[in-house]
Amino acid sequence: MTPLKYLQAYPPQLQDQVRRLIDGNRLGEYLEKRYPGRHQIQSDKALYTYVAALKQEHLRNAPGIDKVLYDNRLDLTHRALGLHTAVSRVQGGRLKAKKEIRVAALFKEAAPEFLRMIVVHELAHLKEAEHNKAFYQLCEYMLPDYHQLEFDLRIYLTWRELAD
Template sequence: MAALRYLQHYPATLQDKVRALIAQERLGEHLATRYPARHEVQSDKALYAYVAGLKQQHMKNAPGIDKVLYDARLDVLRNALGLHTAVSRVQGGRLKAKKEIRVASLFKAAAPEFLQMIVVHELAHLKEMDHNKAFYQLCTHMLPDYHQLEFDLRVYLTWRELPSNDTTPLQA
């Protein structure tokens, strides 16, 4: 039985369903059926507007975001699909904190639901730094099907690493 590194913490029954789709060479087809579209947020400027819109809609009182961008250096090997940072600098007699959100570049070609899930995850870190119960409650407040999308995103990442993968499910 092959290890599914993105799905290790999920029940064996779910992993077995994914393995069956892989064995039948139908995982890409399954993903393309569930997520047929590709989002149109392609530039850093558009990503900033997208994130700011979600923040305004769900987290008006959260700290502002100074920078949002796609980052080609983020990779799934280090489990970094998105990244939030707060950089503190002393300017004169003041301490300034700049908040940044970076999204892995591979999401430029992903389904809009996957981009939204990553952004919601990173926005939730503005209020909750740890992955605790309050963090996931905030994620599901902003995106009710957050947990299903997180699982499907992990399935998508699994599919991307398959040796037989020659097209993206969004092209099928």
């Protein structure tokens, strides 16, 4: 039985369903049927605008975001699809924290639903640092089908790895 590293935390019956799709060479077909489109957000500027609009819609009182960009250095070997950071700098006599969100460049070619899921995940970290119950409730508030999208994103990552 092939280990599915992106799906290890899921129940065995779900993993078996994915394995059957892989064995039948139908994993790509499944993804194409569920997520046929590709988003048009290709530049860092467009990504910033997209993230800022989602933040404004759902998290008006959260700290502002200073920088948003696609990052070619984020990849699956680091187990990071997106990052949120607070870079502290001294300005005059004050310490100022700049909030940044970085999204793995592989999402330039992904379905819009996957990009939104990653952005929602990183935005949720503005309010909740840990992956706890409150964090996932916030993700669900911003994106009601968050958990299904996270699962399908893991299937997408499995498919990408098999294609390489």
